[in-house]
Amino acid sequence: MELGTIERELYIEAAPEIVFDVVSKPEHVQQWWPDEARYEAVVGAEGEILFGDPDGEGKVVALTVVEVEPPTRFSFRWTHAADEVAATGNSLLVTIDLVPQGAGTLLRFSETGFRERGWEAAVLEEWYRDHSRGWDHFLPRIAPYVATLVEQP
Template sequence: MVSDTIQRDITISASIDKVWAALTEEKHIKEWFGDEAEVDLRPGGAIVFGWAPHGRFHGKVAAVEPPHRFSYWWARPADTDPAPGNQTLVEFTLSEDGDGTRLRVIESGFTALSGDQELAVKENTEGWHRELDELRAYVEA
């Protein structure tokens, strides 16, 4: 049975405001999450993340609650708009943890995807592991 949810928790040695900026500002996002980013940071705003070898992934902002919660729907495959059957929900939750920030990422909705759900879970699990390590390295540098 395919899992509907991916979750990863990390601690970053940086202020919550610095981590929030890295998650929500285009100039920072493209430093750790792909090589292209467009973000209209408001509920319903368009969002695009691009990876040269993989294409551009389109989404729609779901929630913006600075500096504690940011979420968006995004589509798979690349170059499609999010819609029922091709989208998952990514939710970032930030909380202060001593001098650092605890970041939780939950991506859900895999069992509602048409297509190969197991492959989607596998690729995105590996992707979040790699990308969040890059986020931590970027923010802590």
């Protein structure tokens, strides 16, 4: 099994402009992915996402916005140490491309950078499998959330 890139595709019944907001703006992102998202959707912005209760068993993860090209692409680096500048080798890169398709949008997701982290094989496999399971859980939550934002005829 190749442990270098996680890729997923899903179709969403909404215009790319709506889907772009849902995958890029923190107030929408936290409706389908982390419990809280704190960042600006502008290139170079640094922020964080929170899973669970940060004062308890929760986790705070650094995030840096890399690309913002409405309504076709949003990408960010994450998982780097909060005191480091996100770069190849210390973080993972998530890229979300949005392609108009019929009356909706094809969302193409990829997460790369696992091998570049320099982890030993067991750690690489653990991170890859954990993230793969995570995206399998979170990405399917986008379409139902988008549906709550789109007026139904």
